[in-house]
Amino acid sequence: MVKTMARNLDGRELLALALVWSAATLVTATFCWLFGDILWHGLSHISWTFLTAPPRNAGREGGIGPILVSTALILGVCLSVSVPIGVGTAILLAEFTTDASLFGRLTRRSLDVLSGVPSIVFGLFGNAFFCKTLGLGFSILSGGLTLACMVLPILIRSTEEGFRAVPTGYRLSAAALGLSRTTTLVHLLFPAAVPGLLVGLVLGVGRAIAETAALIFTSGYVDRMPESLLDSGRALSIHIFDLSMNVPGGDPNAYASTLVLVVLLLAINGTASWLAERWLHQRIVTV
């Protein structure tokens, strides 16, 4: 009796051991397959010419020069709008509201919902608001503004963490010295909270660069070199989508563009976790 129980237990333990290891192996294998495939097919097409030349023949030949420029411009618009709003909101939430205040709770709740909104819905909104109502049309400006709405929750959460990580002693000492809160903020808290802001910034860049669905109806498809922010510009992720779905024979260049995008993202996310571990002494989870 005792013996069979012990054996059953052992059997269950062994089964669990096998299951856990095979789950981990399956996950690792799938991702090695994915990365390996992209690296294998993409690497042979990457060259300086590919990175700088304009696309020809609907993207089958040529490079991704103008597309990288458009991506950078969209990113620039996105950050120059989202950083001031995000940092301001984070300061308000971390320094000037208590957890119980109505305004703080409402803002936090609405940011929670915002972080869950599907990207295609941001696309719909951006198309209706920025392109149509504000009359910006399909443009880099519309795309960047739409992305700014999207990255706000990440930016705010991480910046707020940065401010909360500053020791309370700083604020008490400053108050004891009779400094205004503005002075305290600018000269003491802000420099101490910069790492959190940087992490948020880098994570936001990562999210923005990865985005496709929100950009299709806001920044558009045009793959020429953009001349102003009101021109339509094609982001790198849309280029991959278009090459693989709409252009027969576009796969080789799609592979190369994918590799560029993945390498960019790995670099960005690596920077974010390095910053976080180095300065905030915490691990970040980008879900």
Next chain:
Amino acid sequence: MISSGSNTLSRWPTDRLLLWLLRGVATIAGAIVLLIVVFLVVEALPVLRHVGVARFFTDPSWHPAEGFYNLTPMLWGTLFAMVGSVLIATPLGILSAVFCHYYAPPAIARPYRRLIELLAGIPSVVYGFWGLVVLVPLIGAIRPPGPSLLAGIVILTIMILPTIALMADAGLANVPQQYLRGAAALGLPRWATIRGVVFPAAKSGLFTGVILETGRAIGETMAILMVCGNVVQTPHSLFDPMRTLTANIALEMAYALGDHRAALFVSGLVLMGMIAALVGAADWISRGRIYG
């Protein structure tokens, strides 16, 4: 942190100015969600008014040009893809977190966790592209045509796996050490400890992870658009092509006009409703009511 009593602020006019500035900025940030809902409703209103809500479920088909607006095939598509991927990704993700915490030697656990973190940052268009060039031909070789519900489920699973794995990882890390020591003192073997002690203690973290991954599965657009075949039909087998709500918006928005365009905003509203329900559920769980 430190309460902002008006008595401390009143001494410095700059402080009051700053506070109002910050309030203004935060109002903008908080109002975006409202703005999104308002714009979805305003754009959807024309079709809701003269077509009505019921016809989105009772019309014979989805042919917006002829005035038929049946969304149910797309709703089923979204639902099937979501349920399938969540059912596969949840056990895999939780097992992979368990692996990191209790089975893997430290030399493997660290790089493994790093790998999962990397995967969480890979954009959906990359997964979609890989699914299109690798997975779809594979499935097509087994049972044509290839682009199918199955391809969608597999790609979605791969995409949402990092979400649940990282959330479960964080949940397991929060299990108090003395629980584990207590289990060890009782002589419980590894899996019995995990099943009997760790999982119940980490329950709310695990549920939050499931809710987050469900949200991602519902909202995912590009990857699913690239591998599912996009035929408007309720799929009857795993190998049938199908179309989700999100893919429908992405495909037709480019040329939709008038009522057709409005109908796409209606599906946007439906998606927002689903996400709001999920956020509500997550809130309910984090308040601890799940421990019933």
